[in-house]
Each structure stands twice: as C-alpha cells, then as structure tokens.
Amino acid sequence: MIRVGIVGGTGYTGAELLRLLARHPQATPAVITSRSESGLPVAEMFPHLRGRLDLCFSEPDTGALAECDLVFFATPNGTAMKSVPELLERGTRVIDLAADFRLKDPALWERWYGMPHQCPDLLAETVYGLPEVNRDAIRRARLIANPGCYPTAVTLGFLPLLERRAIDPSWLIADAKSGVSGAGRKAETNLLMAEVGESFKAYSVSGHRHLPEITQNLQTFAGIEVGLTFVPHLVPMIRGIEATLYARLTDDGLDLAALYQSRYADEPFVDFMAGGSPDTRSVRGSNDCRIAVARQGDIVIVQSVIDNLVKGAAGQAVQNMNLMFGFDETLGLEALAMLP
Amino acid sequence: MIRVGIVGGTGYTGAELLRLLARHPQATPAVITSRSESGLPVAEMFPHLRGRLDLCFSEPDTGALAECDLVFFATPNGTAMKSVPELLERGTRVIDLAADFRLKDPALWERWYGMPHQCPDLLAETVYGLPEVNRDAIRRARLIANPGCYPTAVTLGFLPLLERRAIDPSWLIADAKSGVSGAGRKAETNLLMAEVGESFKAYSVSGHRHLPEITQNLQTFAGIEVGLTFVPHLVPMIRGIEATLYARLTDDGLDLAALYQSRYADEPFVDFMAGGSPDTRSVRGSNDCRIAVARQGDIVIVQSVIDNLVKGAAGQAVQNMNLMFGFDETLGLEALAMLP
C-alpha cells in the first residue's frame, strides 16, 4: 500500500483522482491540500465521498507531502514547478496533471503559458505520461508530465498513420470537441449552464495551448515534422472529448483497420472499432480511448473519443502510478463506462 | 462463482446489470436472452462492454436458463410470471426487476397492470427485495420481487417517520422526479431528446402504477393504514430520482436527524445528511440512497435521491443477489458515484 498526496483537491481532476483512489487496493490518499478549503472535510465538498473518504483538506505543506510515496499535482499551470524540485530531492515521486512539464522547450512553454519556468533543468528527465508510447520510461520515472486531454485523444488518433508514414504530415487537421468539465471548476459566468447549455461553439480558434503539446507529441513519437491545425469546441455536456482528425493518405492501398488493430492490440485502454463511430458516452467514466477510421476519397478521417477527466486526466495519472510502482496497469481502473 | 442469466438484456436495466456483473468477482453472466437480437454480440449493442464481455444474445430458452444459479428478469411487466414457476421448480432462484411479483393482492395487480396473473400462488412466498426491511428473508428467498425505482426512494424516505408514528399517516404527499432512463429504452416519439430535453413536466397525475406498490410498502413495513398522493415528473436528464415528501408532524419535539441517523446507521447504501439537500448526481452510477430532512412549521419535508438504474433497479438486484448467495452485501457495488 503506497501513500499518495494530492495538491489542489477541489477541482474536477482532483475530485476524479479521489473517486478513483478511494477504491484503489494499493494506494491510499494520505494528504489532500487546498489553500481555500483547508480544514474542510473532503466529503462535505464532494458528497459522493461521504462515508468513503475520511480526510480533510489541509494547507499545502511540502513536509507532509514529502512523506508520501507519490504526489499528484491537480493545480493550475505554474504551481507544481514551484515545489516539485524539493519533493524529488526528498525522494517523493511526482505526477503533474497540469502543463508545467509537458513541453521540452522552456522558451516555447514560456511563450504559451506567459510565465518564466522555475525548473527548466527538470524538463529533460521528465517523462511524458502516455503509456502507449512511453510505458518503460514511465516505470522508471521520478517525474511524470501527465498529458493534456486534447493531446491524448489527438495523439492516439494520428499516431499509427504517422508511424507508418501513411499520410502527408504537412497538413493535419484536428477538430476537437470537449464537455464543459474540461474548463475546470471555476466561478466564471461563461461556464454557467444558462450560458453553455443548449449551445455549441468553437473557441481559441487562432491557437490553443494544446497545439504545441500535440505537435511535439506527433513529431517526437513519429519522428517527422508535422503541420497541424487544431480547433477546440465546447459541447453542452459534462464529460467527454471527441476528436475528428483529417489527413491526406499517401499510401492508397493501406489497410487502415489492420494498421490500427495491430498498433493497439496489446493496449489495455485503447479500443479500435472496425466500423461505425464511437460516441463519448461509450467511454464515460472509464479510462478507455475508443477509435474508428473512415475514408472519403484520399482523405482519411479518424475519430477518437475519451473521457477528458479519466483517460484525459485522472485515470491516465492512476495508470501511470500503477506503472511507476509495479502494480497491474489496470488496477483501480476496471470500472466500465456508464452507459446510459 | 455463480452462473447468472439475464432475460431481456437489451433495455437499460439489462444493460446496467451487465455493467455491474461484468466486474462482479463472484458472479458471471452465462446467458443473456433477447428475442429481437438473438445472435448479436452484446458488445455490439453496448460498445462500453467491448472486450469486457464476450457473450451473444440468445433466444429465450428455459432449459439454458435453468442451468444458471440465478436468473434476473429485466423484461416488460407480464413476462417473468410465464417462466418463473418452471425455473423455481428446477432449482433456479429468480430476481424479477419488473412488477410481476411486487403486489401481494393479485386482484389489485390485475387492475393496475391490465392482465390476468399467471401464478398468483407464488405471491405469498415472494420476498420484496428491499434489504433495509427484508434482509433476512431475502437471504433465504427463492423468488425476489425487486422494488420499483420510485417505491425505493419514497419508501426509504417515509419509513423512519411511519415506524415511529411521528406523522399523520392519512395524508402523505410524494412529489417525485425521474430522469428519462426510467421510461426505458423504447422507440417512442415522446422520449426523443427533441421532445423531453430542456423541458419539465408531470405525468400520470391521476394515478401511477407505483402508487399501490408504495402504499403496500408503507402499510406493510410500518403496520398502519396510509393515505398517499403520488405524482411523478420527468426531468431532462438521463439518470436519477429525487422524491420530495411532505407530511404533518404529530410529535413536535421529535429529533428528526437522530431518528434517521439511528434508523439507517448500519445500512451500507443509505446515507443520511444532517443538513442541506442531496442532489441526484451525488448518487449517479452508485447504489446509494441519500436522504435529508427539513421542516416548515409542522410540515416535515423529506428529500430522498437514488440512481433509478442502480439502487432503483440493477444495483439493488445485485445487492439482493449478494444476500441470497452469502456474498458480502456490497460486492461489485463499491464504485463511487460519478461526480461531476
């Protein structure tokens, strides 16, 4: 049994970590910090944890956190990098669910996140926590950058085609759609149900922070330059991401189904559907990524769905934890999607 | 490990049984019947089961079902009673999630359900599967009538007050609200999202089939005549029931919180909140029933929430199965509610 800490436990990724960890047979939440809610029983903010998690939010305290085997950061961007170096030094491993350690180039990071990076020296050793490409490195890692939600769905969707060099890498289109929980638990007028319910819109059309992360992934994992256009949209639902990906096939004879089938055959959380279109509810609440492909002429269309809070955040973090500590990779992640 | 059969696996209660049983450590789905979908892999209709349940729908066949230790009927009303006698005779125990065996009085049943009862002789031995009142009888039962969704929420809400004789039993009001999955998976225009989305309405205002079931419960379990008015409403959401109950307090000094606290102290799936109002999402996907009480003058207001597909159907059925076969009552039902 390992002891884990969660920094920033009042947001949706924090709540989702608690939902998964409260039932995990090998990990127990020992510390949950929140500057604003210090002293409040966690179950008072999240009633579904009543009777299942007897813990209070506490003031952030690196000392207490350092006594954990692992600390998850479910904090706004720019927070984790302040305390990660000390935690690592004291032997505590870290999974950051924010963006602090996702980009390898600190200059690029600072341009997109608008602040100086506090520990650029750690970026080299940081392992990007996408098990489907970095499984072995994750097992040995001290510090994991947990992938963003959009990057997880888009990267897993494009990967097989790029690895096979089957598409023109110079123009890739990713039209992605997310439920509102992806925007976080913030008191903002533009996230009210009366504002986003029964409506649909694109946002960050001129450039979203996940664009450089996705581009880095595709270039690193496939080893080629790519030109990507990425446009996110807001869907009037709570959970789920669907990414529809467009590219021009350069290998006309390619058996798309066989390619995806073989690429993900051994992956416990990636399911390829030979036909049809996956809906986000088929992965709701689960750590699954479900993918389907189709063609219109020489344009290949990939559909990739995940639950943004699970495979797109907390679930993937637990999957990484399982790998880091030698547990069964699926431990605590067995629950099936909630459908309907 | 017991072998279970499910008759009528294509509806929402059937799908929910599969979601719960696919991960149950002591029970394995062996037979799933569907007249319309015979031969179809279950996972083709329910993609969230892909790779987790390798079974096809089969033609209803009492012979095959009789080889199971337990058979769940997730069928329309009037179906189970046709094959239950033979199954019991052949030693297979039965949990009926429909209404065939819920009312003790066959004449009353026939009036509300509009058909003759096929085996009224079985009604006497049938155990009403509400563990909070019938736990021991359930352990020994051959045949369980699994409670309706509204009756579960309303009965658990009124019970402590009636057992204590603390309210005037002659006028009880139950204003209940349910998500659309409660209406089942039927191809009906009036259940389309474009019809029921973004709208709210009452229905069956002059009398709903759950009224006699609730009345029977309250009278049987509390041992007094009651006069109940019950009005259900349709909420534009998928899962969840909230019942707001009104009664006149006859014992003004009563400590309501202490009453509910003590009544449900040992119940694994009933949680009493001293203050506030429970929301349906706090039990979504879980087998919990969450209750809170308040007063306005001498009127007591009870709020009771459940997930209509879990504690209101499949989850309670699994809870009953666990009791019948001597498993831990909470086995396979540990997952926390999905919030958000």
Added chain:
Amino acid sequence: MIRVGIVGGTGYTGAELLRLLARHPQATPAVITSRSESGLPVAEMFPHLRGRLDLCFSEPDTGALAECDLVFFATPNGTAMKSVPELLERGTRVIDLAADFRLKDPALWERWYGMPHQCPDLLAETVYGLPEVNRDAIRRARLIANPGCYPTAVTLGFLPLLERRAIDPSWLIADAKSGVSGAGRKAETNLLMAEVGESFKAYSVSGHRHLPEITQNLQTFAGIEVGLTFVPHLVPMIRGIEATLYARLTDDGLDLAALYQSRYADEPFVDFMAGGSPDTRSVRGSNDCRIAVARQGDIVIVQSVIDNLVKGAAGQAVQNMNLMFGFDETLGLEALAMLP
C-alpha cells in the same frame, strides 16, 4: 412611441427585456445602465442583438433615466428602492422586476431580505403587477412591483380554488421546479453546467424568499388566511418553471375544469388545459401560463407552467407596461413558444 430605460441590463431579466423591447412597436429602449459594463455596446455582450439594437451600456444616472417615460429595474434586491422615489417625483413611472416593493409589510420585507427598506412609505401605493388580479390598478399605477417567477406560477394555480373556497386553506403544498436561468447570471461555482447539468435537487427547503410573497398574494387576492409549504427545486434546463400544487378539496362535487375555464376565459396569457400535463417547453420564450388540474381522491393537484424569464419576469413587465400606457395588452408579446 415611449422612451424606456433599463437599470441593470447585463442580467438575464435585463437581456430578456431587451429581446422583447427591441421589437416592440410602441416602446424604444433609450437608456440601459450597467456600472460594470458602462461604455460597452449592448450587442457585444448579447450577440443576438447585433444589428438590432444600437445602444451602449451607460453609468447609472437618475437624470438620464428621468427623461424616460418608464424605467425598468432589473437589478439585485435593494437597488431600485434607492432611486425610485426621485424618479417618481420627476414624473417617470417605474416597474421594479426585483423584490423591493413586493411585500406590503416593511418589517416582513426586512426580515426576509436582511436590510432596512429605504422608502416604506411607497409600499402602500405600489401595485403588484399581476394583471390577472390587478389589471385596472396597473393601468393607473406609477409604481409596479413585478411579481416573482415562482409567485406568478403558484398564485395563478391556486387562485381559482381559493376564490371559490373549494379547498382547505390551512395546508397548501407548492412543489416548484425552475430552470437555472432563475438563479441569475452570477459567476458562482454552484451554477456551472458541470455542477447543475444532469442533476436535480431541492434548495431553500427550510424557507425561500418567495414564500411570504406567495402567502401575501393568496391571502390578499382570496381574502382568507392560508398555511403554505413551498419547496423550490433546480432543474437541469435553462428556462421554465413547473409548479405542482396540492390541496384538500372541501367541495367534492366541484367541476374543476369549469372553474378554471371560466376564471381565465378572458385572460390573453393564461391557458387552461382540460386534460393532460403541460410541459414547460410549451411556454418557452412566450408570455403564456398553462394550467391543468387532476384529482387523487380528495386531493386536488394543480400543474402550472411558465417561462420564468417571460411571464415570470420580463414578459409580465412588458404586459404591465402595455397596460400602463394604454397599448394593446399583448403588444410585443405575440411570439409563440419555441417548440421544440
């Protein structure tokens, strides 16, 4: 053509007033104030007004407002009472959509709204803007207290029964449900779509500010003491209120349909349905109130639906304006409900 001013134009009632007034043939919005958004074109905050309303938010300025024939206050409670006296003095008529002038008893008002009243002397002359009971007084009024959303639905629902003395007035139950726009356009976490979507709950169970308003209405308009229990609920939809009302019939032979039919026969915005249950979408975006009644034994069940932003706020305010200035009562309110 009259010139109207709107104080507090950035909330939902303000936006709804603009939607209705932008097309009104006899009234033109001349001033729209907002402390926070002063200078901003209204159409930048509300894109559906682009090209249809060429006006900017301005600093609140009694001088400018006094040049209007009528001023609507769509402000938080406690704001209108500060400037209403001066406006009336300068000959400008006022419709307050907040609660400042709704309760006749200033002590009662101060208890529920937690602040001293600034002009209790005006309460006597204030006319409660419910045309179905105060039509003539509204025509002559200088100052209108526009009814609350719940009070409109509940009062119109109970009124015919109380006027006829057909029910026991000592215990009335009003179980009301509202869409989220009723909570206003506030940056609050508990109104986020990820918090209130796909969920249902009661709130203010021990007492809501609309309780004294409804009680005052029923007692004033029916001329008898009443005992009312009122519980509001939050529905995962944007617009609409449904109130289910319960009372004990004292006149068993009463023809309920005939009673409601005749009471509202001449009302342009109240529609009585002889059978069935009205859904909120049947009045969405319109100024209609739709009512149906049913019985269970001696309990009468009234269902009353309105759009909380129209008949429950801005639409009723425009209806009052039409009466005050001698326009056709339905002017600018002819649009049918948006269904689906």
Added chain:
Amino acid sequence: MIRVGIVGGTGYTGAELLRLLARHPQATPAVITSRSESGLPVAEMFPHLRGRLDLCFSEPDTGALAECDLVFFATPNGTAMKSVPELLERGTRVIDLAADFRLKDPALWERWYGMPHQCPDLLAETVYGLPEVNRDAIRRARLIANPGCYPTAVTLGFLPLLERRAIDPSWLIADAKSGVSGAGRKAETNLLMAEVGESFKAYSVSGHRHLPEITQNLQTFAGIEVGLTFVPHLVPMIRGIEATLYARLTDDGLDLAALYQSRYADEPFVDFMAGGSPDTRSVRGSNDCRIAVARQGDIVIVQSVIDNLVKGAAGQAVQNMNLMFGFDETLGLEALAMLP
C-alpha cells in the same frame, strides 16, 4: 393575404413553419395535411399553438392544396415529387423543404436517395432557395428547392472565399455539428434522450446525402471544381448547427474580414463577426446565419452557425415565400434569437 398549405405538418419543420406562419401578417395557413393525424386539431399535437391556430390536420388532397397560393412540403424525401407537377399545372407555387429538387442531376439524386425521380423534367426550372445567391430567380420561381440545413451553413461559410478564388478548391474540409432536431421527429431508439443526451459523436462519416448538395452549390455559385470532405456530428442539444470549415489560403495578403463584410453587407440574415466565435444560441429561434473567420498559418478557419429549423429549414422557406410574393423579405422573421 395569401393562403398557404403545408403537407406533412407533424414533423419539426412543419411545426416550425406553423410557429412562424401563425403570426405572419400576409400569409395564413389554410390547409395542413397529415395522413396519420387526419382530423386531429393541430394544437392538440403542438400545445404552444393552443388558441393561436384553429385548424385540424386533414388527409392529403391535391384539390384542396391547389386552392392555396403556395404549398410547403415538409415531407420525407420522395413525397413532394409525386404531387408537385399537378400543383404547378393548376397554378399553385411550391416550396419543397425536402431534397426532391435540390440536385440538378437526376442520376446523382437517384444514387444518393435510392429511388427513381418522378419528374426530372422539373429540375431544370427549379430554383435553389438560397436568397444570398438566387434572390431574383426566387422572386420569379414557381418551384423552390429549399436548401438543406448543413448545406446552408457550409455554403454561406465557404462562398466568399471561393468567389474570390482565395483558397485551394481541391481540398475543403467541413466539420459540421447539429442538434438532434435535425434528425426529425421519428420514433427511433437512437434518438432517445437517454441515448444521445450527455454524449457526442460523428455519423455518416463515409458520406452523407448533403455532400453532393454542398458540392453542387460551391461549384455552381463559385464556378469552379471543388474537392470537399464533409463530416456531420450529433450534439446533445435540440436546435443549432455549427460548421467549422478548413481551407488553404492561396492569397496570403487577403483581408478576410473585409471580404466577408462586403459580401454580406446587404444581407438581412447574414451577420459577420470580425472577431470571436459565434455560438449556436446566438441564432436560436431566429433566421440568422452568423459567421466568423480566423487563421492558423495558411489555413483559414470559418465558423458558421444557424438554427437548423429556421435558416436551415422553415425560416428560409418563409424568407423565400416573402420574395416570391413581393413581401418585405424579413416579414414574420423579425423575432430575435432566444438567449439564454
């Protein structure tokens, strides 16, 4: 005042036509046919019309329809073509809201719609009812093919760029999203709220019937060959279409804002936003199409939103009627979008 007939009045486009025509100052619904509901008062099926439209559904009867000045067909594909020739012969003008007359090439039509065309000879004279390109021809037309919902949003979005030859026409991507009312009022399991609520998915990924219609539009109106990839998606909301369009700019110096501004400057129902992203609610219930553009490198991104039932169907049909009969083009279409 003209007399209009509606064939197939029980679907959503029929209901929307009634909502708009019931308040139209120059047109009055005289005949509404429905094979299934003949004899039923229209207001019994659509309660929002109670007291506002005193008409019953009648058996389809070309004789009665021929006495109308104009007949709208809101029928399944393949129905209108059976009676249109006779109606035209008898001097009644026709607007078909289905697809029967949208494609100029009967062979192409038969391939996509899977049935022989009954009057291919009429295709030549049919005018495609998109006022933004065919205004004059519409005024003189006997027979209008009312555009599809997706084709309206996508065509208006791409048009200025293609007319200006500013993009590479050989690869155009249209990623479109629609609310569920676009699927019509059919009793199908896959349209139930419990199936499509809280979920998002693509559909018809290998080719949708609107693809040839859009391609024909772009080629006809811009006069060049185009290569288009079109993928529709289902959004968990009732009304609204958002289309995100991708193309490669060939004229790097082009002022996109100026182009769209000037192209649509005189259009009463097309609004170009210089910045930001339009949301579907900003046109909900209105006949508006709202467009915005952005760039990522040399990729231009166009966002186009409409209400699929208004500008995408019934509203555009009324706009066409207004043109055909010399009324003000905006008559009966003045209502602003319902926001929130």
